[in-house]
Amino acid sequence: MSKMAQEFDAINLSQGFPDFPVSEELINLVHREMMAGNNQYAPMAGVAPLRNQIAHKAQLLHGVEYNPDTEVTVTAGATQAIYTAIQAVIREEDEVIIFTPAYDCYTPAIELAGGKVVNVPLRSPEFQIDWDEVKKLVNRRTRMILINTPHNPTGTILSEDDMEQLERITSGNDIIILSDEVYEHIIFDEQKHESVSRYPALAERSFVVGSFGKTFHATGWKVGYILAPENLMREFRKVHQYNVFTVNTSVQLALAEFMKNSENYMHISNMYQEKRDFFLSKLEGSKFKVIPTSGTYFQLLDYSEISDEKDTEFAEMLTKKHKVASIPVSVFYHNPTQDQILRFCFAKENETLEKAAQILAKL
Numbered sequence: 001m002s003k004m005a006q007e008f009d010a011i012n013l014s015q016g017f018p019d020f021p022v023s024e025e026l027i028n029l030v031h032r033e034m035m036a037g038n039n040q041y042a043p044m045a046g047v048a049p050l051r052n053q054i055a056h057k058a059q060l061l062h063g064v065e066y067n068p069d070t071e072v073t074v075t076a077g078a079t080q081a082i083y084t085a086i087q088a089v090i091r092e093e094d095e096v097i098i099f100t101p102a103y104d105c106y107t108p109a110i111e112l113a114g115g116k117v118v119n120v121p122l123r124s125p126e127f128q129i130d131w132d133e134v135k136k137l138v139n140r141r142t143r144m145i146l147i148n149t150p151h152n153p154t155g156t157i158l159s160e161d162d163m164e165q166l167e168r169i170t171s172g173n174d175i176i177i178l179s180d181e182v183y184e185h186i187i188f189d190e191q192k193h194e195s196v197s198r199y200p201a202l203a204e205r206s207f208v209v210g211s212f213g214k215t216f217h218a219t220g221w222k223v224g225y226i227l228a229p230e231n232l233m234r235e236f237r238k239v240h241q242y243n244v245f246t247v248n249t250s251v252q253l254a255l256a257e258f259m260k261n262s263e264n265y266m267h268i269s270n271m272y273q274e275k276r277d278f279f280l281s282k283l284e285g286s287k288f289k290v291i292p293t294s295g296t297y298f299q300l301l302d303y304s305e306i307s308d309e310k311d312t313e314f315a316e317m318l319t320k321k322h323k324v325a326s327i328p329v330s331v332f333y334h335n336p337t338q339d340q341i342l343r344f345c346f347a348k349e350n351e352t353l354e355k356a357a358q359i360l361a362k363l
């Protein structure tokens with residue numbers, strides 16, 4: 001959709017990346033580290049100051065202890081963390097439960113490892129997990145359950161009750177949890193991010209994935225991290241050593257310095273909540289139905305009162321004719337649905353959001 005947006009000169013609210021600048025302080029820190037000569041390989045698990053800051057953040061936000069030496073690894077973005085965790089533990093015929101719509105890197109990573117994707121659909125407009133359905137699908141081949149909160153593309157979040165259900169389902173078996181928490185710092189309306197790391201019975205079997213690209217709106221830097229208990233992290237690093245070995249040194253050191261001030265990551269939600277509210281205020285009175293978003297920088301809009309076209313066709317028409325690009329939600333499903341819902345990224349300058357909303361409101 002980004003390519004189509006460029007080709008047709010459309011406002012691009014499709015792909016999930018911010019169009020506003022990265023903090024000047026952070027950029028200066030990267031420059032400083034480069035000029036100081038920190039340009040050679042970092043240690044395999046990541047530089048110690050950054051691992052320490054990541055462990056400190058988990059302690060500060062969730063009151064949990066991760067040993068920075070043995071339980072924290074810096075990765076080339078969340079995508080590599082997810083891929084590597086899956087390759088480390090999934091073998092031929094292992095089953096992995098995923099919930100769709102889902103971010104697109106899960107299924108290929110599972111299938112490349114020889115695993116089998118077991119899909120649980122999240123139904124619109126609530127997109128809640130039906131835990132009874134999950135319970136029925138769990139069997140002795142189930143090796144992993146992959147969750148994502150806050151959730152791309154729907155903007156939903158998992159609750160304390162969801163975590164308790166997950167705890168019940170995984171109690172007494174050896175199922176591993178992979179928890180994609182890249183939008184951990186983008187959560188709205190005073191709600192709380194329920195990290196699996198807060199739940200000891202879950203944390204002891206979980207990989208938890210984060211992304212500095214999302215948190216510091218620097219998606220192009222591709223730096224993220226993964227947390228896991230030592231026994232799982234040992235397996236993770238056996239693969240990590242050979243699929244990337246390590247991540248760029250100067251950016252890691254700069255991130256470590258920047259994170260010393262927790263203010264730099266504690267209040268990111270406020271900025272995005274303002275953007276969500278701004279975008280929605282400009283859509284007031286339009287025929288689009290708003291599906292509430294609790295986190296991430298994505299807004300789902302239902303266009304069923306405007307057209308009965310398939311979402312892929314409607315998204316294409318919207319890009320080519322009206323010059324606003326979005327993503328049709330059916331592409332995030334295992335078995336595409338007939339829902340008439342599009343995903344819009346609101347991590348954009350207000351001017352861009354206003355221009356897009358003015359066009360959408362007229363439809």
Ligand SMILES: Cc1ncc(COP(=O)(O)O)c(C=O)c1O
Nearest residue numbers: 077078079103152182211213224
């Ligand atoms: C849910 C989810 N997980 C993982 C990623 C990948 O993050 P990164 O850019 O750090 O690889 C994304 C990026 O869009 C995402 O939305």
